[in-house]
Amino acid sequence: MTDPGLVDFCKAQYPRLVGLLGLYCGDRGVAEELAQETLARVWRKWPKVHHLDRPDAWAQRVAINLANSHLRRRVAERKARTRIVPPRHAELPAVDVAITVRQAVAALPRRQREAVLFHYYLDLPLTEVAESMGTTVSGAKSLLHRAVGRLRSGGYVTDPKEVVDVT
Amino acid sequence: MSPDLRSLLHAAAPQPHEQVDARVIARRARRITMTRAGTAVATVLAVAIGGVGLASSLGERRPADVVGEGREKRTGIRPQPRPTVETHQGEGRKPPPGPRYEVVSGVHGDDWARKWRSKAWRLLVWAGRGSDCVQLAYDDTPLNHSLWCSHGREDPRKTGLGSSTSFFTGSEDGDEFWFVAGQVGPRVAELELRPDAGQPVSIPLHAAPAKVDVPYRYYAATLPRFDLAYVVALDEDGNELERKRVCGPGCQGEREASSAAEIQTYEAAPVDVAAKAAVFASSVVGGAGLLDEFGRRWSYRGISAEGSGFVVRFEAQRCTPPPYRPGQARCKPLGPARLFVGQDEDLFVVTGAAGPMSGAQRAAMLAGEEEVPADRRGWRLVAWAFARGRSDRAWNVTFALTWTGNIPAPPDYGSTCWMSVYARGGRLITRGPDLPFDAPDEEAFRVNELMTEIETDLEPGYVGVGCEPPVEQRQ
Numbered sequence: 001m002t003d004p005g006l007v008d009f010c011k012a013q014y015p016r017l018v019g020l021l022g023l024y025c026g027d028r029g030v031a032e033e034l035a036q037e038t039l040a041r042v043w044r045k046w047p048k049v050h051h052l053d054r055p056d057a058w059a060q061r062v063a064i065n066l067a068n069s070h071l072r073r074r075v076a077e078r079k080a081r082t083r084i085v086p087p088r089h090a091e092l093p094a095v096d097v098a099i100t101v102r103q104a105v106a107a108l109p110r111r112q113r114e115a116v117l118f119h120y121y122l123d124l125p126l127t128e129v130a131e132s133m134g135t136t137v138s139g140a141k142s143l144l145h146r147a148v149g150r151l152r153s154g155g156y157v158t159d160p161k162e163v164v165d166v167t
Numbered sequence: 168m169s170p171d172l173r174s175l176l177h178a179a180a181p182q183p184h185e186q187v188d189a190r191v192i193a194r195r196a197r198r199i200t201m202t203r204a205g206t207a208v209a210t211v212l213a214v215a216i217g218g219v220g221l222a223s224s225l226g227e228r229r230p231a232d233v234v235g236e237g238r239e240k241r242t243g244i245r246p247q248p249r250p251t252v253e254t255h256q257g258e259g260r261k262p263p264p265g266p267r268y269e270v271v272s273g274v275h276g277d278d279w280a281r282k283w284r285s286k287a288w289r290l291l292v293w294a295g296r297g298s299d300c301v302q303l304a305y306d307d308t309p310l311n312h313s314l315w316c317s318h319g320r321e322d323p324r325k326t327g328l329g330s331s332t333s334f335f336t337g338s339e340d341g342d343e344f345w346f347v348a349g350q351v352g353p354r355v356a357e358l359e360l361r362p363d364a365g366q367p368v369s370i371p372l373h374a375a376p377a378k379v380d381v382p383y384r385y386y387a388a389t390l391p392r393f394d395l396a397y398v399v400a401l402d403e404d405g406n407e408l409e410r411k412r413v414c415g416p417g418c419q420g421e422r423e424a425s426s427a428a429e430i431q432t433y434e435a436a437p438v439d440v441a442a443k444a445a446v447f448a449s450s451v452v453g454g455a456g457l458l459d460e461f462g463r464r465w466s467y468r469g470i471s472a473e474g475s476g477f478v479v480r481f482e483a484q485r486c487t488p489p490p491y492r493p494g495q496a497r498c499k500p501l502g503p504a505r506l507f508v509g510q511d512e513d514l515f516v517v518t519g520a521a522g523p524m525s526g527a528q529r530a531a532m533l534a535g536e537e538e539v540p541a542d543r544r545g546w547r548l549v550a551w552a553f554a555r556g557r558s559d560r561a562w563n564v565t566f567a568l569t570w571t572g573n574i575p576a577p578p579d580y581g582s583t584c585w586m587s588v589y590a591r592g593g594r595l596i597t598r599g600p601d602l603p604f605d606a607p608d609e610e611a612f613r614v615n616e617l618m619t620e621i622e623t624d625l626e627p628g629y630v631g632v633g634c635e636p637p638v639e640q641r642q
Contacts, residue, residue, distance in 0.1 A: 007189045014187035019180030028181035039187065040195035068541065101179035110538050111513050121176045148172065 006046045010039045013056060016122075017063050023117055024067050026106030034070060038063040060122065061132060064114060071110075104151055112147035115140055347398060347413060348387040354408060355400040358386055361410075362396040370398070429577040438542040440510075441477060442573050442613075445470040446547060447515040448479035448506045449569040449614050451535035453550030455528040460497075460565040460618055461488040461554040463523060465504045467569075467614040476509035476518060483523045488554040489563050489620070506532065513539050544572030546584055549614070551630035556620050564588055565618040566630045574613060584634040588621055591628030597621050 017038055021031035042049055042059050049055045105113060111133070118129045119140075130140040351358060351372060358370040372384040400408040449467055452458055457465045465481035472478075483501040504522025508515055517535040524532070551566040566586060570576075586599040599619060621627070 010187055010189055010192055015183055018183040019177075022181035023176060023179065028183075031181060032183055035183070036187065036192060036195060039192045043192050043196035065541075101175050102181070105176070105179075109513055116172075117176070120173045121180060123173075151172065 003046060003050075005050060006043065009050075009055065010042065013042075013059055014039060016056075017059065020060060020117055020121060021063055021067055023102055023105045023121060024064065024113060025071065026102045030070065034063060034066045037066055057124075057128070057132060060118075068110065108147050108150060112143050112150070115143035116147045116151075119144055348385070349398070350383040350385055351400055353382060353384075354402060355384070356403040357401040357405070359399045359401065360388070360396050360413070361399055363394055367399075426577065433573070433577050434544065436573060438544070438571070439573055440539070441470050441472065442571070443539055444477045444508045444510075444515060445479060445613055446540075446549075446569050446571050447535075447537050448477075448508055448517075449567070450537065450547070450549045451517055451532050452481065452506060453567055453569075454535065455524070455531040456550075456552075457524065457528055457532075458550035458567040458614070458616065459552040460486045460616060461552055461563070462486060463501070464498070465522065466498075466616075473507075476507060479506040479508060481505065481522065489556070489618075510539065511536075515539055540571070544570075544576075546615075546632070546634045547571050548630065548632045553627050556622075558622070560622040560624060561620055562623065562627055563618060563620050564627065564630065565616060566632065567614055567616045568632065568634075569614045570612075584632055586617075586619070587631040587633070588623075588627050589629045589631065590623075590625035592625075593628075594625065596623045596625055596627055 014035055017035035018028070018031045021034045022028050025031055025034070038059055041062055042055070049058055052058055105116060108116065114133055115129055118124045118132055119126065124132065126137050126140050126144075129144075130137045133140060133143075135143075347360065347370070355372070358372055360368040360370055362368075368388070370386045370388045372386050374384050396413045397410045398413055399410040402408050445467070448470070449458070452465050452467075457463065463483065463485050465483050468480040468482055470477050470479045481504040483504040484498040485501055486498040501523050504524070505520070506517060507519035507521075509518040510516070515535075515537050517533050520529055520532045546568040547570075549567050549569050551564065554563045554565075555561070556563050564586070568584065588596045588599075590596055599621075
């Protein structure tokens with residue numbers, strides 16, 4: 001019989017994972033697919049996962065790892081396509097602000113993108129961001145500074161004094 | 168905090184189309200469990216056709232897979248009894264293209280003469296490009312699972328014995344027999360098999376035909392039953408040059424455990440940044456069209472650190488597309504080439520390129536950049552090309568795979584890959600047979616380039632490759 005706690009966990013985490021992965025990959029369809037794959041792995045490892053302090057953090061880490069694998073394959077495929085197929089004309093920029101924000105976030109270097117989403121979307125304090133990313137607090141701060149700087153140059157952060165909490 | 172950014176992200180984050188169905192998740196979880204119950208998880212490395220979509224899979228497994236070690240067992244009595252061979256240390260692979268020469272007729276051993284008087288065992292030498300292979304043949308039938316190839320591993324000329332010893336068992340009518348085969352270098356004067364119990368057995372050595380110009384001598388001999396033995400190479404004075412352990416039926420379990428431990432150690436070690444940079448360089452060169460066996464190509468030779476980056480060395484070559492005349496060299500060297508790789512935060516970037524290339528190829532390479540990947544060990548497709556074949560429907564296909572892990576890898580760390588060819592519109596043209604690979608254990612073999620011929624009425628557009636690694640990939 002399935003643990004009802006597992007079902008509840010999946011239902012609670014799924015929208016959050018789709019949001020996280022959608023911002024990370026810039027594509028909702030891919031986000032849903034990866035979110036389901038993440039939860040399938042949670043399902044399989046639930047006897048161990050549910051004893052963790054933060055099973056949601058474990059799921060988020062798995063999700064990011066899967067997204068990185070997916071993006072690596074896409075980079076190779078895109079380059080392969082370019083070899084054979086002439087490049088298309090540049091697409092017109094999207095009018096929808098939400099889509100452009102997703103594109104801007106998805107265009108950040110991977111580590112900066114992870115830091116931004118962990119801190120600003122998942123609301124993790126810096127110490128947890130650093131731990132999730134395997135870096136120091138100052139390293140995480142540095143990544144956030146650079147990421148926000150890039151987003152600011154794109155017009156997405158209006159507060160001229162960007163302050164990063166240490167909590 | 169930056170409230171604008173937080174609210175922007177929350178507003179921009181996509182919502183799922185519908186709530187998750189727990190039954191769907193449960194089914195996917197069971198599928199992962201099933202695919203990992205075997206020895207491997209299949210990973211498709213690249214496909215990408217517009218309209219068809221990605222052929223990526225996070226756990227797809229091919230049916231009836233035989234992984235890597237050639238342990239497929241075939242037994243049975245046929246009208247004309249033919250022995251079956253199960254390889255323990257050899258490899259089940261196709262011999263390389265090249266001339267075949269018979270080295271020795273009749274494998275020595277008392278039992279052979281009695282059992283198969285009218286038939287002959289032969290030891291064949293395939294002098295292929297970049298490797299030498301030895302294969303046993305019964306009557307005129309080469310035994311596929313008895314093929315052993317050097318592929319640039321330890322050179323017996325240096326060590327005397329090298330890693331050349333292969334041990335085979337066969338069975339017919341319920342009777343089992345054992346034989347050992349391999350190569351030795353010129354320093355070796357005598358070869359002995361010393362079993363853990365019983366007297367040593369002298370193993371005759373046979374020279375390769377002079378016209379082959381192969382510097383090794385070969386041996387193939389039946390053995391008494393044993394659990395553990397050593398093949399010992401001796402010089403003219405009877406001094407031991409080297410010995411190789413040969414595992415008989417009694418110590419297979421120990422060998423498997425030792426092999427598993429070696430693989431575990433290899434898997435646990437982080438992948439060197441240099442290894443990742445070499446893969447990146449191969450990918451850049453492949454993307455620029457310079458891993459093309461039908462024209463000009465750069466053949467990977469190695470990587471070394473220079474300053475804060477790396478220099479990746481290649482040999483530039485000009486290759487002739489098939490068909491080839493006998494003895495024709497397919498690729499002529501043009502000279503050295505180099506790619507300079509730097510690291511910018513978490514990105515690999517190309518900082519320079521030198522060697523024979525067109526302006527467009529140079530521009531393509533200098534634009535190369537890629538995130539430094541997480542550790543993984545597997546094959547990555549970096550290039551493919553098509554050229555017309557010998558008939559209207561024939562196409563020659565070449566593709567290059569690069570090993571993404573550290574080298575050297577353990578001897579048993581092999582893998583099996585298969586190639587699929589798709590037409591420009593995305594339709595599958597053909598799916599090729601399994602192509603077993605070994606993870607390279609020398610720098611020059613990080614990139615594996617292969618060629619095959621297909622027949623189709625459609626114009627091929629893309630190559631996809633799937634591989635089964637020898638151990639489960641970490642996520």
